[in-house]
Amino acid sequence: MSTSTPQQGEVTQARGNFVWGNLLRESLLRLNPRTLARNPVIAVVAIGTLICMLYTGLAIVRGDDITFVLSVTLVLLATILFANGAEALAESRGKAHAGSLRATRSQLKARRLHKDGSEQLVSADSLRRGDRVRVIAGELIPADGEIIEGAGSINESAVTGESAPVLREAGTDNSGVSAGTNLLSDELLIEVSADPGESLLDRMIALVESASRQKTPSELALSVLLATLTLVFLIVVVSLVPMARFVGITPSPVMLVALLVCLIPTTIGGLLPAIGIAGMERAMRANLVAKSGKAVEIAGSIDVLLLDKTGTITLGDRRATEFAPCDSSMAEHLRDVAYGCSLEDPTPEGRSIVSLARDQGATARLDEQAELIAFSASTRLSGVNVPGGQQLRKGAPNAIAAFVEARGGRIPANYASLVERISRKGATPLAVADGAQLLGVIALSDVIKTGMAERFSALREMGVKTVMITGDNPITAAAIAAEAGVDDYIAEATPERKLEVIREEQQAGCLVAMMGDGTNDAPALAQADLGLAMNSGTQAAREAGNMVDLDSDPGKLLKAVEIGKQLLITRGALTTFSLANDVAKYFVILPAIFAASIPALSQLDILGLASPQSAVLAAVIFNALIIPALIPFALKGVSFKATSATALLRRNLLIYGVGGLLLPFPLIKLLDVMIAGLFPGVLP
Amino acid sequence: MNAVIICYALVIGLALPLGLYMAHSLDDDRKAPLDALFRPIEGLIYRFAGVKPDHSMTWRDYAWAVVKLHALLILFAWFTFMAQGVLPLNPDDIAGMRWDTALHTAVSFATNTNQQHYSGQAQLSYLSQTLAIVTLQFITPATGLAVLLAIVRVLLKRKANKQDSASSTTAGVGNYYRDLVRTIVRVMLPVATVVALLLAWQGVPSTYEGAQSIAPLDKGVSISQEIPRGPVASMVAIKQLGTNGGGWYGPNSSVPLENPTAISNIIETVSLLLFPVSLLVATAIITGRRKLMNGIGAVMVAFSLVSSTTAIVSEKMPNAAFIGLSASASPNMEGKEVRFGPEMSALWASWTTQTSNGSVNAMHDSFNPVGGLVTLMDMFVNVTFGGIGVGLIGYLLYLMLAAFIGSLMIGRAPELLGKPLESREIRWISVAILAQPLTILGLTAITVAFPGLAGTSNPAFHGLSQVLYEYTSAFANNGSGFEGLGDDTLWWNLTAVVALLVGRFLPMLAPLAIAAWLAEKRTAPSGRGSLNMDSGAFVGLTAGVIVIINLLSFLPVLFLGPVAEQLTSGF
Secondary structure (H helix, E strand, C coil): CCCCCCCHHHHHHHHHCCCHHHHHHHHHHCCCHHHHHCCHHHHHHHHHHHHHHHHHHHHHHHCCCCHHHHHHHHHHHHHHHHHHHHHHHHHHHHHHHHHHHHHHHHCCEEEEECCCCCEEEEEHHHCCCCCEEEEECCCECCCCEEEEECEEEEECHHHHCCCCCEEEECCCCCCEECCCCEECCCEEEEEECCCCCCCHHHHHHHHHCCCCCCCCHHHHHHHHHHHHHHHHHHHHHHHHHHHHHHCCCCCCHHHHHHHHHHHCCHHHHHHHHHHHHHHHHHHHHCCEEECCHHHHHHHHCCCEEEEECECCCEEEEEEEEEEEECCHHHHHHHHHHHHHHHCCCCCHHHHHHHHHHHHCCCCCCCCCCCEEECCCCCCCEEEEECCCCCEEEEECHHHHHHHHHHCCCCCCCCHHHHHHHHHHCCCEEEEEEECCEEEEEEEEEEEECCCHHHHHHHHHHCCCEEEEECCCCHHHHHHHHHHHCCCEEECCCCHHHHHHHHHHHHHCCCCEEEEECCHHHHHHHHHCCEEEEECCCCHHHHHHCCEEECCCCCCHHHHHHHHHHHHHHHHHHHHHHHHHHHHHHHHHHHHHHHCCCCHHHHHHCCCCCCCHHHHHHHHHHHHHHHHHHHHHHHHHCCCCCCCCHHHHHHHHHHHHHHHHHHCHHHHHHHHHHHHHHHCCCCCC | CHHHHHHHHHHHHHHHHHHHHHHHHHCCCCCCCCHHHHHHHHHHHHHHHCCCCCCCECHHHHHHHHHHHHHHHHHHHHHHHHHHHHCCCCCCCCCCCCHHHHHHHHHHHHCCCCCCCCCHHHHCCHHHHHHHHHHHHHHHHHHHHHHHHHHHHHHHCCCCCHHHHHHHHHHCCECHHHHHHHHHHHHHHHHHHHHHHHHHHCCCCCCCCCCEEECCCCCCCCCCEEECCCCHHHHHHHHHHCCCCCCCCCCHHHCCCCCCCHHHHHHHHHHHHHHHHHHHHHHHHHHCCHHHHHHHHHHHHHHHHHHHHHHHHHHHCCCHHHCCCCCCCCCCCCCECCCCHHHHHHHHHHHHHHCCCCCCCECHHHCCHHHHHHHHHHHHHCCCCCCCCHHHHHHHHHHHHHHHHHHHHCCCCCEECCEECCHHHHHHHHHHHHHHHHHHHHHHHHHHHCHHHHCCCCCHHHHHHHHHHHHHHHHCCCCCCCECECCCCHHHHHHHHHHHHHHHHHHHHHHHHHHHHHHCCCCCCCCCCCCCCCCHHHHHHHHHHHHHHHHHHHHHHHHHHHHHHHHHCCC
């Protein structure tokens, strides 16, 4: 075996690989004018810094005191570096995750199959779409692709972090494999589905790389708004010069630059790229790979979630939840017979009957001589023949009825209503008989995953409508829907029906999300605004969706919605905060600029700051420090609670709007006191 | 104080029935009252003008029709003013206007501003006053209302069902000429007629005869006095009602002939606010969005009360210039009519700037600095009721901005009434918002940078305020002035024309385009998860956006102008 299997340690090492030196280097590298020009707000700060540098130089030549000019210059430079650092930090966190995978793959070798059936050992990087490769147990899968022959268990921990192996099989809805995952058993023939540079991994990396990242629609609109505000403040500051001269004030250019930098939205402007990248990274951390940033953003605005019942809302298997005897005197008998019939039944349903019976006190053991009667599609019943002549059976209600009647038994009068009662609850009735005696019915129910009702109610609180999709008949579907707490359901659903439902909801103006894995889900995945494909799904499904869930966990849609919302809220909250800050800065800097010439205007200095210089310095330092202070918010996203939009708006307005209005006052005063203490002589 | 309360009460009391009448007269889906009377008149106008009122225009056609008609009107008025000396209806032999003053006057009246760099009674003939000025005084407010109707039609109006919304997007935004004619014929003319009659009853002149010659009381003097008059009452009515502001006489409604009595003063004061407030009621009825309009109305009323109260308090204080002198007696009566007193003068000043009207019954230039600051702030904001139609349109711009930020803060892609707000919309909102500081601050800065241009009658802070006021008033389409400014110069006339045109058409037509674009997009159903624009939080956010945007743009210049003036005066 020529492929080397890399150590698990190598893969994960890069994640924690964060060094302050790297960050500083990255921040400095981004001072490149071309990089700066991408962000108009920060570009204006850079120009301001240059102007201040010029005045520092002039002051040195003239022999003036440079403490103030130099301090402002350095603080402005720090402002840019903090903004760059935020972006670099977000990027490094994102890349660490994806980059380690890429490193793994570049060492991979693949057995490429030629048309004539011969094999050739090639580097995984050279594989193209349509190539076929053979993978043998113990090897790593060299490329994203679809199994076209064979089945095997695969450890996907390198991609998903989940170490339990999963089964992938050709011709099923679980035929997709990802590069870098480990085949544990058997042998597979795989058709490669992506050219180099287009695999999921490459997409993941592109989303967190600032150079190649595409701005999402709302990020683009917000950038326009921020650029406009920057322009407004540029006009305000430039026009201030002749107006101030007209009333006899000649403002210092350095102070004007400081005013401009404090007014333009540097906080949100500096953090905006980091917020975007961090949003993608959070999605990735949840093992959701978006094909574009837009997909993550749309997730936040989803109005309707289409959820498959099986696997998403319910555990995959039915479980026994009730023994319903035809006559209450038969309760124990029913329990014991059901127990006896199921002891040797290996299906999950059989095991669930045993466990329910045990819970209710069944203890009997099966005679070793007992003859097992296996389930068959023609008889539709199963059971055991005990040596004493007892014939214990369980099965479909009409099959058991026929079995009892054939042995001369009587069908109890309430049997039909019992069966119907259980069906109506959404459960499957399984009748039980002991020879000619019909004992009662076992209810096999879909078991709803724990916590689903809470999640759906949280979604409802957020205004997201949940629709359950199931192949069940309407009665069963209604019962499960009611129990799970979804808003609506579609029974007896076919893939075509799913597509139809998505179209209908979109016609009504809703954004629709759905999850799917099968090839027949592909059209619906493509039609949905957020199509979340399972990584285990077929190639067609993975291509049709705009997001792939590496865990193939149907509950992930909820997570996707949360991540999308959090991304948008973070942007909105920090924009509001940034703008609200400006009011305080005006009351600090304007008196500082004007008061020297017009003493009466010092009454506007409501904070009573030490000197004009210390006031301006305190304002620019606050303006710079607020960026790193908010980096945790940018990277983790602001805290988010599932609640109604109005409550959310009120809460965020209070925290980021009113908070942003008030917070700068005490902090700038504090900084001013510190500056005045540090440079008592120089900055009077 | 009682008169102030009476005025507020009268506005509210009259706005409810008038709003109801307007809603029924202007809404396409309602049966208009007195249709049998108005329809033939309108039909006559349509036939005469050769327009097809039932043809629904795209937003581009609509905007183009507005621009085209106004270009024609400007040319017509410009020509009339320059040639009035040789045209009929000129009993007092008034000469033609200089070209730049004529151009400024034409643009000023065609933009619903009525900024006057001339004195009406001495420099305009009866033909100019009635044909050019009064025509524009009807057409311009009706245009603002028409554009609002178009926006209401495509964006704000709740649709009865989905079929309607689908058909309305393809059907365009409505017909400008139809909206214009209906507004004038059914709403403006009838109300203006009533007000004109009331004013004539109070003694405002209403005649086509020339100036009246009066022998002076002193029999020893041989000269006689000429008292200018004319069809004043009808002009004053629409001047007050139509957020116009340009009066017959130079000193506007402070002249006894234009505003003779306490009753006429109340009539004229109430007329300032009547249409803008009625329009809120009408819009609430037409759109079916009562809660949204309640929120908008609440913000407007709050702004109005703050502004009026501050102005009244300021003017009841002693004159800031007299502090420390023996003459410093409360209140500040400089530039005010004793007939009206400080309260009714301050109320008028705040209302006339809240509504982009611009008529005056006292001289704003002589207000205390804080009073001047209030009028400036009103004009910066310009959506405290605002001009007819354009006030709500301007508010809509802020509403879009608030919706953008508010949507983000609840974690949804930005949307307004369920319509996605994307880069194109934000770009145009940005342009409309940027235009204000660029025009006002840019022109003010240039003007004060070259002392020869300014023509200010005061040095330092108040001089800066005078210049700032002139451009602010032009951009806000207000028209009032810190008079004393020597503004009838080539520089002032031409730069003011720029401010007038940009301030009128950009903030009016950009929202029309945005509304039309939004109308074509999907509408997300509103629910718990969508932005609730009726909620108190959102109303507060909108008010905050309005205050912050204006404060951030204009706080520095306000510090240097009125604030510095107030503080240096020793308060």
